[in-house]
Amino acid sequence: MAEILLIKGNEALAEGAIRGGCRFYAGYPITPQSEILEWMGKRQAEVGGVFVQGESEIASVNMVYAARALGVRSLTSSSGPGFTLKQEGIAYWVSAEIPGVIACVQRYGIGDGFIGAGQDNYWQAIKGGGNGDYHLITLAPNSVQENMDMAYESFELAEKWRHPVLILSDATIGQMIEPCEVRPYKEYDKDQLDWAVKGTPIGQPNKIVSDVTYIEPIDEWNEYYLNKCRKIIETEQRWESIHVNDAEICLLAYGISSRIAEGAVRKAREEGIKLGLIRPITLWPFPKKAFSELKNCKALVTVEMNMMGQFREDVILYSGNKYPTYAITTAYKVPKIDDIIAFAKKIIAGEIEPEEVF
């Protein structure tokens, strides 16, 4: 029988990574993700891995670049302004096709911001964040169990595409305690990858892990890279649908907001209001296939913890702008079920119009 732990979300994420074969972690303390760092400080030594508390987020993200270049499954994590500092390094991961994994435990606010939960890293997380054309394969957990499971599988997902994976968690998921089934240890040999740098004897072709700029014919690489992205978009879309087929108003939410949105769907249905929920599990690729399940939908409503409806912009884009699209934005406050239902009633009554900023 599988072991069940009563564990914090951040700790589950770290343990999931350890069980998934992560043997290098570098990070810098920042609330609300420091439990990942602390857990790694304890656990890497126990499993024969390496833990480095970097002198900054910038150092940490580049340590992961180098450790991964040498073949080792590697993770870094951060939040808010620390995630911002890692963006340059992540762009290098993409260009060098380093399958690193990063967890961002979102906190709320612009600049330094606050230490409590938020979902206002969406634009930065999904639209690139660093320079150049890229998205990260982005997983959006909404429970402690998913924090563990997504970290557990993230390395294989990244290796499959030679593309970085982002686990976009948030302070609520990271700090809350839930029962969590622990996964078995995966074996991973750091020497198994052909491209990884291990030292090459004279007479064999030496290996260079580098930004693409310096080593590849750029037109050929661009074509290869775009084809890779197209395949990721086609094959990796994941979502959960709840009462979507007959929904008149369909909510869209990820992470902690999706837990509240699910509660709103169930309570609204008891009142006879046909709410549904599309919960993206991958934010990139965006699960646009999910919209084909809508049959009677009159409006879309995103539920998200920011001020400007960041996620709403993608919902409009990927739904083909076929529906009036609203946002319930709650900034640093976790949304409330009754507020979502009241908002839906206003839409039905024709009392509100979609706006650019809510």
Next chain:
Amino acid sequence: MARKTAKKAPVIMKCENMFCAGCGHSIFDRILGEVLTEMNIIQDTIICSDIGCNHQFQYSMAVDVVMPPHGKMGAALTAMKRVRPNKYCLTIAGDGGAYAIGLGETMSAATRDENVTFFVMNNTCYGMTGGQLAPTTQIGQWSSSTPRGRSIEEHGRDFDVVKVMKNLDIAYLARTTITSPSEIDKTKKAVRKALEKQRDGKGFSLVEVLVPCPTNWGMSPVKAMEHIKNELVPRYEMGEIIDK
């Protein structure tokens, strides 16, 4: 007496280098290539590249390479050595990379006494981008971003790695140059010693090499060598400063 001929390039050098005429990087790369070949450690060496003129060693040396963002070698080397402790992990850095944008990472690797090696090419300017002010640009020296010459009032004092690192608990710190065969020989000995410190697990080692940049100094290769000898060497503490 047998006639002296040019020594054959070591096996690690796979083609002609791509540096400007008279550039010091090409001489240093040859020195490093000879040491790696003579120590028979090419297959056990991973070079962490900086970004700048220095990175062009990749095109002429048959050795494994990891290239992080500009200046971040202190962080990358830390990770490389810790995940593969049996490999020699070293960088050929520029003075801008190691002492300006990457100073935090360089110093952090040094203060932690990571068992890695820095070879820093000090040519007192940013070579690849056209000769702008570097931390090492001398007071009074022209650079393309300090057209009236560097002054303490306008641009601050210059950086001297020996003053900064000489009291750290590190294994090896040396400053050399390449202005003559005997100076090249001293550089080669310092390179070898730094790598032996790493082999023996002694800790952090850094060798700064004063190298010419004729292109950005606006001098002939010969004049550039004389400039190092007459203007730079007298201002700096040279030789082995730390040897543990």
